[in-house]
Amino acid sequence: MEKTNTTTSGFISQLPKNIFSGFVVSLIALPLGLGLALASEAPPISGIIAAVAGGIIVSIFGGSNVTITGPGNGLVVVLLGAITTLANGDVFQGYLFTLAAIICSGALMIIIGQLRLGILSDYFPSSAIQGMLAAIGISIFAKQFHVMLANTSIKGDTISLLASIPDSILVLFNPEYRAVAIAALVGIISFLIMVFYGKIRNKYFQLVPAPMWIVLLAIGLSYYYEIFSSQPYPIDTSLLVQMPDDVFSNFPSPDFSLLFDLKFISVVLAITLISSIESLLSIKAVDKLDTVKRRSNVNKDLTALGIASIVSGFIGGLNVVTVIARSSVNVNNGGTNRTSNFFHSIFLILFVVLFQDQLRRIPLTALAAILVYTGYKLAAPRNLKDVAKIGKEQLLIFFATIIATITTNLITGILIGILATIIIHFILNKSVMFFARNLFKPNVLMFKEEINGNYFVSVKNFSNFMNYSQLKRRLDTIPETQDAIIDFSLCDFVDYTVQESLIGYQETFKRKGGSFEITGLDIHGTSSEHPLAVRSLIPFSKKIKISATSNFTKRQVDLQHIASNFSWQYDPKKNIDISSVQDFVFFKTKKINYINNSIYDTQSIFKISDIEFSEGEFIARTLVRTTVLTINLKVEIPKFTLDKEGLLEFVYKFAGFKDINIQGHPDFSKRFYLLGEHPEQIRSFFKDELVLFFESNPYYHIECNGIYLLVMRKERLASIKEIKALLDYGTRLEKVISSIQSNEIVLKSPKIKS
Incomplete structure (x- = not known):
């Protein structure tokens, strides 16, 4: 009961933060929802409907914590294609068919979530996904660039739209098209606001997101001409947002008459694929931003997104996905739980109810500018540069996906990307059967x-x-x-x-x-x-x-830092000189292949290395890599092996070795197995301070070949944390042995028989 009260009080105390964060997110979601709908050739209100349905339903049934849902960038290309082609050019009828496809896609997402198939996102190679997102960005840019310049007459596929960009620019200089100059200027200024917004470091200015500044300035321009100017408003109504008089009545009815049509089915699959990928990628990314360090239940979230898409489709909205940009804004403004997603929807409803007249004053060119910038960010040259740094083969996958997506469709594009990745992996490994x-x-x-x-x-x-x-x-x-x-x-x-x-x-x-x-x-x-x-x-x-x-692994970089902290040397290269370890009993029956990743001090006392060796022969031959520390004692001491009591005890006894007990230290004799050829000399060397050191520290396998100590723990590579512990253990052990030697308890070499 106390825990419930604590949770409730925490929820209430965090409510103001989430209300404020929801408000800030709504300022971005409003213009983006309108813009994404327009880019898809859908009614502008359909984007707002998707954001509202997603915010309310996913906040109740979802499995994430600080994500924001609504219409997504990735679906613009699919929805645009569906609306303009499903009814053979009849945009409104195509919109009704698309609503049906969105509902069917939502049902599929529910099935995916219930079958816990969110893991399917792991079967998409990263470079192919990046290529797909870049292709979506290019398509959005190509379409919306013309709208930003007030040229809505140019149609066609992505390639033809890109090729027509110079024509749209030249039209602005034609005196016959002066009527659209103001609208185009609004688009250009809006784009510049998106570009330079982040460079303005004024905290008050930054309180209002860039898309909302664009909306406010565009609406302000309309009121300027209405109140202060004698000239008529220069932007034609065809270039303004069109909204019904009562947005909450006369919801369109989805048309399911193409339910079994192959083209319709392909649209449903494309919407489901892109919705799932975009949402899963966004959820993973937002989880990293969560200040409370929670991990989302992706399958539960996919189910909730499916329900939200069904509801949205039935009332005329676009499909619902998890969106990274708005989610990031939510986290940055103090959002701590799903209520911020809910409140962002409530504020959107208030905006639509209270400011319908103002929304109709927004030029399409301003909204297009927001999308042009969004498309550019998805396909920015910097992304290409980042992929090229990873490897030329990733660049091939990236370009193969982009070209296939632009020239065909999103499903074919991602499949081509996956196929290209598989072929490249076959080539790199010079074998198909290895994978098979x-x-x-x-x-x-x-x-x-x-x-x-x-x-x-x-x-x-x-x-x-x-x-x-x-x-x-x-x-x-x-x-x-x-x-x-x-x-x-x-x-x-x-x-x-x-x-x-x-x-x-x-x-x-x-x-x-x-x-x-x-x-x-x-x-x-x-x-x-x-x-x-x-x-x-x-x-x-x-x-x-x-x-x-730059080619080091994370572990190698950490090893280099360890060496630097000790003012020691680090050598990552493989070394076939194995003289420093081959004389130890542990390696007598093993074939050492090489030593690498060595850290050593300038006085050549300590050396920690990774060692690859093989055990057995022929079919039984296995490769093992382990990490060992060797200590040069400079003065000879008795040869011995020290290990933890246990299974090895039976092996040693079977081999004829007898455990050497240290008088006065029964606990040590029970916990450790000590052996060597000269028991009396070993007993004489194991003074109280050395025995106490071994008793009060973690277990390690320790060997001495007379001059060198070998210290290791497991037959595997040590982690950085374990290497630090091993170095600490070894340096303290060397001090104890040096203290014994300095007290002249060290046996002289002539007295030790080989």
Whole structure:
């Protein structure tokens, strides 16, 4: 009961923040809703209806926390195509068919959510999605650029619209078209406001979002001509927002007569596909912004979005999706829960009820300018540059998706992007059978380690967008307050999509107090110097210099920082000189392949390295990578091996070794297995301070070959956190041994028999 009261009081105390945030979001949603509807050739009010239906229904039934819902940018191209083609050019009838398609799409989204198929978003390669979004941006830009310049007569596909841009610009200089000059000027000024709004650092000016400034100035221009000017308003009514006298009556009736028509079905599938992708991407992105560090239930949200789309379609609105830009504004203005989405809808209703006359004064050119800027942001050259940095193969996927989407449709475009990604992965690995053999095999092993409670996840064979769901399912079961280590040592190929997704996990774990470390990627070749570039054990044609810091994995960058903090050296390169470790008992029956990622001090006392070695031969041969610390003692001491009591005890006894007990320390003898060829010399060396050190610190496997100590914990690569602990342990152990040596308790070399 007390918890309920606390929750209720917290909800009430946060209500003012969410009301204010909902109001700010509504200032953006109003012009965008009108603009997106107009860009789709739908009635302007249909965009507002979608925002209202989405805000109310998703805030009640949704599974996200701070997201905002409404009409989305990604659907403009699909809806425009549907409205203009389903009825063979009859726009109003096409709109009625499209409403039916939106309702059917909503039903499909409910099914997707109920079947918990939100995970399907993981099967889309990142570069293909970026290409699809860029293609949508290009299409929006191409269509709305002409409207921004008050030229609504130019029609056609995206390519022809782009080719006609010079014509629309030249028309402005034709004296016969002076009547549209003012409208075009409003569009151009509106676009400049969108471009330069972010550069104005006045906190009062920033209280009003850029789209709302455009609306206010455009409406103000209308009132100026009405009240202060003797000249008539220069913008023709055909270039103003058209709204019915009573927006809450005479809702259009969706037309389901094309329900089984192939063209209609393709529209439904396209709306569902883009709605799902846009919403899932937005939900993931907004979860990273959530100050309370919550994770959304995407399947519950998809169900709610489906319900909202059905309601919206029946009352004449567009489909409902989760939108990233408005959600970001919500978080930045203090939105903390779903009520901000609800209040943004309430404010939209108030705007439409109270300011219908003012909405009819908004020029279409001003709304088009907002969309031109939106399209530009989706397809900005900077996005192309960012994709090119990741690798040339990502650029091919990106362009293949763009070209296919623009020349065909969104579904074909994304399918071409997926196909291009698969073919490129085949080429990079020089094998089709490698993927065919391993695609449906379990490739993820996860367990919780007993010693420190770490979650260890090992990935083998390959990891890309086709089988990432296997890895994601395991990762989602790990509490974000714990420590997780993801090891790709046994993985031949890791693509960009997987690595990008894992970065999201790293950020979430870090925010919630856990750690999420990725190991084993530094042995792979890369397609570029980007830290998230495709990595493969098969060499790429272009060799990337390992010395380039930009090509380091996150773990290697962290290792470099550790070395810098100690004023030590870091060498990432593979080294086949294994003389420093081959003389230890642990490696006697193992074949060491190389040492890499070495950190060492200038006095050559400490050296921590990753080591790859093989165990067994032929079919039983397995590769293992582990992290070890070696300590140069300078003065010889007895040879010994120290390990935790347990399973190894039986192995040692079976091999004829006997545990050496230290007198006066029964607890030590119970907890540790100590062995060596000269028990008396070992007992003499294990003084009280050394025994106390081992008893009061975590367990490590320790060997001494006379001059060097080998310290290691597990037969796997250590995480950065574990490496720091290992270095701390090793430096303190060396001090204890040096203290024993300085007290002349160290045995002299001649007395030690080899």
